[in-house]
Amino acid sequence: MEPYMSLTVHFILATDFTMKSKCLQTAFSPDDHKGEILAQGLKGALASWSLEEEKMACITTDNGSNIVKAISINNWTRLQCFGHRLHLAIENAMKDPRIDHVTGLCRKIVSTFSHSWLRRRNLAMVQKELKLPEHQLKTECPTRWGSRQEMIQRILEQLPAISQVLNDRKVRHLVPTWQDIEVLEAMNNTLSPLAEFTDALSGELYVSISSVKPVLHLFKTSVLAVQEDDTEFTKSIKSNTLKYLQEKYSDPHTQDLLDMATTLDPRFKMNYIHEEKKATVRARLTDEMTGITLATVR
Structure with a gap:
């Protein structure tokens, strides 16, 4: 919970045109992380490594308002991280109650298997009976949209086995309905091509x-x-x-x-x-x- 700021430089060697990435520093920054202070800190970091601002093509940061302001104060060109932008674009497009429902359902399904050795064993047995890939279910990481995609993809892949294992009265409500499956398939078909x-x-x-x-x-x-x-x-x-x-x-x-x-x-x-x-x-x-x-x- 202590504030640090890292600076990584990306450059191409003039000798053989290979691309290099080096973490120059990870510095303790106890001052308030206001835009003006961050702007000064970044300038000082470049100067300490004898790097000329004029030779910097651009700088990539996260979307924090303070760091965005700092880059603006220094009059540097900021390039958004494509992977992060794609994550935010998909999160923005996913603001739909139907999606909230099915992703919540998928998380519950994954959880009920991860917390029960008996269900995991039964899932493995049914997978063999149905000749399905013997894969474990996947959970999602909230900061990576791709992990949600992988979770949904795995649920759809294993749906016949999941439905059979969750057929007892206590957990039958977790089996996706046909409406849920329609939403999951639409999400999977739309987003899976974006993963790569x-x-x-x-x-x-x-x-x-x-x-x-x-x-x-x-x-x-x-x-x-x-x-x-x-x-x-x-x-x-x-x-x-x-x-x-x-x-x-x-x-x-x-x-x-x-x-x-x-x-x-x-x-x-x-x-x-x-x-x-x-x-x-x-x-x-x-x-x-x-x-x-x-x-x-x-």
């Missing part, structure tokens, strides 16, 4: 920023695109998730950063840059590369 993107865009040993715009484009045109046969419930989850992400990445400074990174990636180049912005991006890239060349010659 969280880990893929949260790597430290490879560049991921250049994939943000292409991924958002893929969400809009394919993964979260509303289909004719989607239920109204599914449409709501898709549209709310996509709307949240688009709003959070609409900031002009963020868009400029993403445009530059995407253009420099040979897989994407300018395929995801708006036509009216391409000339500006080319001019900025030319200026920056010229500056690097002149600095090298000198």
Whole structure:
């Protein structure tokens, strides 16, 4: 319960272009964590490591109002963590009493098996009888939407065995109804394709920023695109998730950063840059590369 602030630097070696991540410091910060104090602390941290602010492409933080204010005070470009943004987008889209009910039901099912050796044994026996994968149930971590997805996916996978084991009078009320199953299947079908993107865009040993715009484009045109046969419930989850992400990445400074990174990636180049912005991006890239060349010659 003591306040600390960590600073990690990500950089590319000029010799072989490998990406590195180093935790520079984890410093005790007893002062109030106000935006102004955090701003000074971050500046001091960079200075103590002889790092020049001008060479910093951007900084990634959580969404605390104090740290967001600190970055604004320092006039630094802040890039939101994609994995965290996706988590918040999905949490925002999940604000529905039907979802609250079925996720609560899933947690109760997992709990009733985790606290009973007898039920776990019976589940394993029924799994063999029904030729189901001999998997244990999974619980969720509130700060990771993917863990909820895994919990739901496992419940659906093991539903025949769960229903058979929970067939006695004391726990029969925990067996999902057909309405519950419809909601769970809609959640699973909508969100399972998103799971791989969280880990893929949260790597430290490879560049991921250049994939943000292409991924958002893929969400809009394919993964979260509303289909004719989607239920109204599914449409709501898709549209709310996509709307949240688009709003959070609409900031002009963020868009400029993403445009530059995407253009420099040979897989994407300018395929995801708006036509009216391409000339500006080319001019900025030319200026920056010229500056690097002149600095090298000198």
